[in-house]
Amino acid sequence: MAYDKFEVLTSTAYPLPIENVDTDQIIPARFLKATERKGFGDNFFRDWRYDSEGNPIADFPLNDKKYEGSKILVGGKNFGSGSSREHAAWSVYDFGLRCVISSFFADIFRNNCLNIGVLPVQVSADFAQKLFDAIEVDPKTEIKVDLPNQTVTLVSTGESETFDINGYKKDNMLNGFDDIDYLQNMKEEVKAFAETRPF
């Protein structure tokens, strides 16, 4: 599934300073019944965005008008724990986000994001707190995520931190490539390897 290239993103951000946000919150299991990749943004954080009658909860950050249109989500520690459902990453993308910032990510969620064009940016706990504080003071706070230089910057103060991403994945994100493009070109090598397997 191709996605748009990611280079430099400057945007306001939705704050979600809750720890251990699991994939069942990001997209509840009952919304995993599609056979195509369509409409997952509508059910992004479904049970935190809507009450049991289906009315939007106005003060939940993702519904809050003052953050509307942001392309970045700043989440609490251990974001995306739980299930391997890629639907969670799809719902992030389909909601209109291209980047999630957190002080710690769950493994599978991070992998899934990288595979579909959402950039997971891991920062220090202190820097994450700075972002939350800045957004609380000014909801229009802009954050600049610069993938070529691997930096994330609080635009208002110029405070900045670097983040890790391996060279291969970085190259993929910069060009909008995915792993299948790469793997398709090494089928002969795989075939030779498969013949050596005992079962």
Add this chain to the structure above:
Amino acid sequence: MSKTLFDKVWDSHVVRNIEDGPDVFFIDRHFIHEVTSPVAFVGLRSRGIGVMYPERTFATADHNTPTWNQHLPVADPLSANQLEALAKNAEQYGISHWGLGHRNNGIVHIVGPENGITLPGSTIVCGDSHTSTHGAFGAIAFGIGTSEVEMVLSTQCIMQPKPKKMRINVNGKLGFGVTPKDVALYIISQQTTSGATGYFVEYAGDVFEDMSMEGRMTVCNLSIEMGARGGMIAPDEKTFEYIKGRKHTPKGADWDKAMTYWETLYTDEDAEFDLEFNYDAADIEPMITYGTNPGMGMGVTQSIPLAEDVQGGVATYKKSLGYMKFDEGDDMIGKTVDYVFLGSCTNGRIEDFRAFCSIVEGRQKADNITAWLVPGSHKVVDQIKEEGLDKILDASGFVLREPGCSACLAMNDDKVPAGKLAVSTSNRNFEGRQGPGSRTLLASPLVAAATAVTGVVTDPRTLMEQVSA
């Protein structure tokens, strides 16, 4: 060079090492189910590529299948559509498919081992995080996303950075009423829900050596709940005994050849881990969770910790207890429960039904309890009947349902209603996991059984003493 069990299996599956990037990692066995595979097939079609080794992929329907009246058409059109998509995709690409009604149908992580698809020293993936279950056999097994499902279908490989290595040793002898589920919930409570993130775990020590294969599967299954990609246990005589003669297990000369490899699968004496933990079996009691992640667990006789005593954010902790409608300092024993769920890839095996029956035999289901007893596969159902456990359940007022994932993630009709409290032998107590607004207490089959007959959270040892007295 000295290697860990994990190194041995991982390194022998690396097709190519990318500099400053992941390993191209070969997958021996691939399981697919109806929920996380359809979009992968859409991807194959849109790229105009096929399935490279259909014989290495096995399809099973389990996540949204009904557990009642499976012979009737599936009522929910969306679920029916996914089940049909799985059947069609499997047929088109020549993949083995155990759909609803097939004798081998059941929860993917239960039917895999039952049919000898899960082998020591193999690499196994599935679009499901509890794929870690198969590590019980000394396999490297973990959950993947749908993009990776498409990679495995098209090239039998995924691209993975090698995780760090952790060993968890539990030595000593488990106490009365303490099960493999309690061992796992105890470890997770010590590690927290993210303590093992970035690691692949090897479980070692007396407790795992003494454990049955079913118990080892329960422990490895829950590895993901502390953030680990997976967990594994070195294969031994018990492992080989379990797999011998099963449908897909190598036979004859192939068995001997495989055995030569399997006998090398242990951690060398001086091999190094990035992190190692030691726990004492004597410290583990029957466990229960009280919050909204599996790391929020404690001994069933203890009281809920005060916010000031827990690690992590106080606001998050209070939000969690608020959702559960519990207060700091509450005792769990005696809390009135509405639902009991026995089943899932964590505790849906024969041993779990035996444990449940050992408590309910001669007792009656409490009137306030709705109980869902869901075996993990038809083979488990057959075994339940062979051993006469169905008669015990029937006499005690319990009804056996048909195999599937069921109330573990509530994608079918088995949903715990909003506000209701469930004691569940499954693997996640996340908000709304068992249905919107549902509240889940994770526990062992023994705790579930004790609760099912008393109607309140109960320490199973109190009932077991009565039996043995």
